[in-house]
Amino acid sequence: MFAIQVSRPGGPEVLEYVEVNAPTPTDDQVLVAVDVAGVNYIDTYYREGIYHAKTPFVPGFEGTGRVLKDPRGEIAEGTKVAWDQSFGSYAEQVCVDRNRLVAVPDDFSDEVAASMLLQGITAHYLTHGVYQLGEGASCLITAGAGGVGLIATQMAKTLGATVYTVVSSDEKEQLSYDAGADQVFRYSEGLAEEVRRFNGGRGVDVVYDGVGKATFQESLEVVRPRGTVCLFGAASGPVPPVDPQVLNTHGSIFLTRPSIGAWTSQEGEFQMRAQAVVQAVADGHLTFRVAASYPLKDAAQAHRDLQDRKTTGSIVLRVHD
Ligand code: NDP
Numbered sequence: 188m189f190a191i192q193v194s195r196p197g198g199p200e201v202l203e204y205v206e207v208n209a210p211t212p213t214d215d216q217v218l219v220a221v222d223v224a225g226v227n228y229i230d231t232y233y234r235e236g237i238y239h240a241k242t243p244f245v246p247g248f249e250g251t252g253r254v255l256k257d258p259r260g261e262i263a264e265g266t267k268v269a270w271d272q273s274f275g276s277y278a279e280q281v282c283v284d285r286n287r288l289v290a291v292p293d294d295f296s297d298e299v300a301a302s303m304l305l306q307g308i309t310a311h312y313l314t315h316g317v318y319q320l321g322e323g324a325s326c327l328i329t330a331g332a333g334g335v336g337l338i339a340t341q342m343a344k345t346l347g348a349t350v351y352t353v354v355s356s357d358e359k360e361q362l363s364y365d366a367g368a369d370q371v372f373r374y375s376e377g378l379a380e381e382v383r384r385f386n387g388g389r390g391v392d393v394v395y396d397g398v399g400k401a402t403f404q405e406s407l408e409v410v411r412p413r414g415t416v417c418l419f420g421a422a423s424g425p426v427p428p429v430d431p432q433v434l435n436t437h438g439s440i441f442l443t444r445p446s447i448g449a450w451t452s453q454e455g456e457f458q459m460r461a462q463a464v465v466q467a468v469a470d471g472h473l474t475f476r477v478a479a480s481y482p483l484k485d486a487a488q489a490h491r492d493l494q495d496r497k498t499t500g501s502i503v504l505r506v507h508d
Contacts (some may be wrong), residue, residue: 188207188208188209188278188281189205189207189278189476189483189484190204190205190207190226190275190277190278190279190483191203191204191205191277191486192205192207192243192244192245193233193234193242193245193246193349194243196234196235196242197235197236199234199237199488199490199491199494202490204442204483204486205280206305207279207470208442209366210280210282212256212257212284213282214258215284215285215286216258216281216282216283216285217254217257217268217285217288218255218257218280218281218283219250219251219252219280219281219282219283220254220279221251221252221276221278221506222250222251222253222283222300222505222506222507223250223251223297223298223301223480223503223504223505223506224247224250224503224505225249225250225276225301225302225304225305225504226248226302226481226486226490226493226501226502226503226504227305227306227334228334228397229305230247230248230277231235231489231490231493231494232421233246234490235256237356237425238284240274240400244274245274245276245277245278246274246275246276246277246486247274247277247278247281247504248271248272248273248274248431249269249270249271249276249283249301249302250270250281251268251269251300251301251306252267252268252506253265253266253267254266255280256450259285260485261285261394262285262288267291268283268289268290269288269289269291269300269301269303269316269413270284270287270289271304271305271308271461272284272287272447272448272451272457273287275487277394277504278483278506280468286458289460289461289462290463290499292469292480295468296477297503298475298480298503299477300314300502301473301503302475302502302503303464303468306334306338306465306475307464307473308451308460308464309335309338309339309419309447310339310341310342311342311460311463311464312447312450312451312460313335313339313395313419313445314326314339314342314395314423315346315463316392316450317415317419317445317450318392318409318415320342320346320347320393321346321348322346322347322348323348325350325351325392325393326343326348326349326350326389326391326392326394326395326421327352327353327382327391327393327395327396327409328343328350328352328353328368328394328395328404329353329395329396329397329398330353330354330397330398330400330422331352331353331363331366331371331420332352332362332363332500333422333498333500334500334501334502336352336354336363336366336397337362337475338473339395340352340363340366340367340368341367341472341474342467342473343367344366344367345467345472345473346506349369349386351368351382351386352370352403353371353372353373353374353378353398354371354373354507355373356363358499360373362476362499362500364482366474367506370382370385371497374401376405378405378409379408379409380403380408381468382409383409386453390409390411390412390456391409391414392411392413392414393417394406394410394414394415394416395417395419396418397419397421397422398420398421398422398423399422399425399426400425400426400427401416401423401424403418403426404499406418407437407440410437410440411438412438412440413438413440413441413442414438414440414441415442415443416442417445417483429442440475456499464480475500475501476499476500476501477500477501477502478498478499478500479492479498479502480502480505481504481505482505483504483506486504489502489504
């Protein structure tokens, strides 16, 4: 089969379209023929070697396609599925852990099915788990027009929260407002002060910061006393080590660095969050904006565009062109 393979860590150029052996499922897995794979920022961390995987490896965690083989015979061949947390998804075939699969409703496009789980589940655990938003709560979301950003904004609004976001361009600002943001800001050293001006100087209850290095200081500044700074990513680079004393000086704040793995680790938790996302899409309460779709062999271009901040919403790779 053809797949994207990484033989050494590096820039987008190490994403090579090559022929590799098709994988063989264990009893706990299902073999799937991939139609469309989702592209996520975490894929760039693996490609660069910030997160480690034994080389050579096929990157990618999620996608949609049809079941080719279930060793246990529980899922019929041809069943349309979507999955997350299954390494090796930038490929014609992938082995998916059976507990990381969901059925895809007939009326979902492949693009949405391929990109809804990783970003959707992340936005769900951020807004319903790390800090449970509700009426009267307020949050700041960095990269508000990105994949997670647009979904987290919609979920936060559905929960009744006031949503502030930060973005880097006019186009992204409009998209963030369209997703429901109450006020959209640009990155600046005075960001915290600007946000505080909009909420009576109080500061927000929670910051969802997936940008990392470039925004972390403002995240500490913008949160209210005893609020939560949720550092969930590092699109601008990893945050240097933090002295715990800063949590005191900013008003006994909480700092967490969550992962989707930990937030789907309890019995039934993956399915609970995944089904919440699928249902919200089916009901029309959640809209995934899949702004770009690339042929699988152009995965390097997809990574370039993502890391150059050229993309909005979600992006995907088409396996069959
Ligand atoms: P996005 O679509 O949000 O793309 C990243 C965005 O980050 C860019 O579009 C850009 O938006 C912003 N950004 C700010 N500074 C930089 C920079 N220096 N270089 C590149 N981008 C920058 O990606 P995802 O939705 O896939 O992921 C968003 C974040 O969430 C990532 O950090 C990712 O690692 C994290 N994540 C964490 C998970 C977890 O469980 N912990 C799970 C899923 C994602 P703008 O131009 O507006 O600034």
